[in-house]
Amino acid sequence: xxxxxxxxxxxxSQLAAIAADMPKDFRLFAGRGSMLLATLLLGGRGxxxxxxxxxxxxxxxxxxxWCAGDLERARRMQFCLLPLNEAVTVRFGPAGIKAAxxxxxxxxxxxxxxxxxxSADQKEELKRILERFAEGTRDLR
Numbered sequence: 001x002x003x004x005x006x007x008x009x010x011x012x013s014q015l016a017a018i019a020a021d022m023p024k025d026f027r028l029f030a031g032r033g034s035m036l037l038a039t040l041l042l043g044g045r046g047x048x049x050x051x052x053x054x055x056x057x058x059x060x061x062x063x064x065x066w067c068a069g070d071l072e073r074a075r076r077m078q079f080c081l082l083p084l085n086e087a088v089t090v091r092f093g094p095a096g097i098k099a100a101x102x103x104x105x106x107x108x109x110x111x112x113x114x115x116x117x118x119s120a121d122q123k124e125e126l127k128r129i130l131e132r133f134a135e136g137t138r139d140l141r
Contacts, residue, residue: 051085055104
């Protein structure tokens with residue numbers, strides 16, 4: 001009764017093994033923003049991505065570029081997404097996604113204990129990452 005899977009690993013070989021053995025009607029989704037295009041290339045349908053909370057339109061546009069057959073644009077978009085995805089997931093974790101949401105004009109709010117919110121220096125660093133993302137993606141939107 002399983003209709004699909006969200007793969008959140010960093011392993012392209014594991015992702016490829018899942019894709020190679022999945023039935024046609026099975027749905028494979030990327031669980032990491034850094035693996036979205038790889039998942040699509042291997043037959044995936046989309047993604048459930050933490051970074052999409054901060055850059056939803058961009059993640060949709062990347063998927064749309066893929067669907068339209070514009071692999072070069074999708075590739076460039078994937079590369080632009082990497083630093084922001086790394087920051088809000090691996091590097092700063094839940095506190096990073098919350099702070100990024102606040103910085104992007106959404107509402108992330110404070111972390112619940114035992115997690116700590118980002119320090120002022122970390123927030124400033126994340127702000128610079130968001131600014132570089134906005135600047136680097138301007139021509140890709």
